[in-house]
Amino acid sequence: MMTAVGLPPFWRLVEDHTDELLRHARRLVGNDAEDVVQEAFLRGLRSYPRLKNGDHLRAWLFRITTTTAFDHSSTRREIPTAELEGGAIEPTYDDGSFEAIIDELSEANRAAIRLRFVDDLDYDAIAQKLGCTNGAARRRVSTAIGSLREKLI
């Protein structure tokens, strides 16, 4: 199978980014980080032949890892006994994907959490993108994480 010109050998991406992707996944799913990053790389391998060029591959890997982490959380989350007794639980999102999960956040918080966990930017860079202060960027991400936690756990 031919690859688009400029795509590096996949294993180079694995060797260059495994450590930082594991750190990223640990923040999202704790001890399941290795399972999540392995699954993210396998998803990456599945779609690699269809990539058009080799730009932004690091951001691409972070995005897949984030999505995989959220999928993982939504299938593994524990259901509190009280809710079980209360009857069936209706998920409030469609397919468990990251975008579906963040759909109910405000636009500002949605943008902030995407920049933080999908694009893996630091707070200065997020503040610059959103045209707000570093503190405001932190608050938006923190609020977004708080809402997701309530929703997922």
Place this chain on the structure above:
Amino acid sequence: MSPTEQFLQRLAAAAVEKGLTDVTYDFVGTTIGRLLVATTERGVCRVSFQQEDEGAVLDELAGKLGGRVVRSASATKRVRDALASYLEGDEVDLDFPVDLTLTQSKFRRTVLEHLQRVERGRVVTYGELALQSGTPRAARAVGTACATNPVPVIVPCHRVLPSSGGVGNYGGGAGRKRFLLELEGVLPLHS
């Protein structure tokens, strides 16, 4: 083995098991230095010597055979083990299927296919190989086909000698060519 290495090994095994690789590769330490060995589902597609730029070799594999290049010890083990023992002088077969996709010229591929039939302990001249390949006057082009052989040792370009005498050129260096011919009993051992 470090935790990261263990993780990489599990990942590679899962990728191979799920059929998500275009090329698998790994390294093997031998008497003629560290070799990179790469395989596809069709066969061995690349053997490279230590002095070749590893990054450039992997880039070429990704560009011509597909980007899903995965380092896997298990997928390449049979070939790596056989090469290591062959280069120790053991009587093992290196008759693995080869994938000559990296050789894009049809003529060069024909030459390499004929070269595969030259058995251990035998040698041919460039002119003889040209004749066997159906192009008796193309000895020089046969030389180029040998020089650009992507699978040295397994496709035995070291068994091709100039009619003028000596061992001639070799991608891995004349010293390695002489070593291989001594190992195969064609040249007397250096004292």
